Amino acid sequence: MCRITWRVFNALPNELDGVFNALPNDFYFYSYRKALEEISTKWNEEQSERVFSALIFVSKHSMDTINYTFKDRQLVELLGVISTKLNDKQLYLLVIHLLERAKKKCSEGALLKISEDMWKRATICGLKEYMQ
Numbered sequence: 001m002c003r004i005t006w007r008v009f010n011a012l013p014n015e016l017d018g019v020f021n022a023l024p025n026d027f028y029f030y031s032y033r034k035a036l037e038e039i040s041t042k043w044n045e046e047q048s049e050r051v052f053s054a055l056i057f058v059s060k061h062s063m064d065t066i067n068y069t070f071k072d073r074q075l076v077e078l079l080g081v082i083s084t085k086l087n088d089k090q091l092y093l094l095v096i097h098l099l100e101r102a103k104k105k106c107s108e109g110a111l112l113k114i115s116e117d118m119w120k121r122a123t124i125c126g127l128k129e130y131m132q
Contacts, residue, residue, distance in 0.1 A: 004016055012129075019075070019077070019115075029074035029077070029078070032074075032078060033074075033077060033081055034077060036078060036081045036082055037053075037081055039051070040081070040082050040085045041085075043085075045087070048082075048085060048086070048087070048090070049090070051082065052082060052086060052090050052093075052094075054091065055075065055078055055079050056079070056094070056097055057103070058075060059075050059076065059079060059097065060097070060100075062075055063100070063101055063104055072078035076098075076101065079094060079097075080113055082116075082119065083114070086122070086127040088121050088122070091118055091120075091121050091122045091125065092122045092126050092129070095111075095114065095118075095122040095124075097128075098111050098114075099111070
């Protein structure tokens with residue numbers, strides 16, 4: 001698991017897609033979730049941005065596939081794991097992404113898991129961006 005965890009942590013968006021597709025079975029997502037829970041408490045801003053960008057990239061790619069699978073639902077769960085560690089801009093982008101997934105019926109209730117405080121932060125960030 002350490003080698004896989006390290007690869008996910010340092011993966012670029014195009015590499016992460018290959019990592020998820022190479023999983024032999026769905027139980028690896030439990031390891032990914034646990035690893036992200038652990039390392040997300042220790043990463044710096046740049047590492048946070050890389051992991052967030054990679055997960056969003058793979059999630060957007062998975063929305064465009066016809067087959068909505070268990071791995072796709074688990075990917076949304078991984079985004080949920082890191083959601084509490086995101087800065088305001090990332091949180092805003094995550095909410096926009098989850099809204100896009102909901103339009104395509106790919107979110108599995110992920111929007112319901114966003115706390116009131118997170119909604120406020122995302123809304124304020126969106127308003128600030130709109131005002132500029």
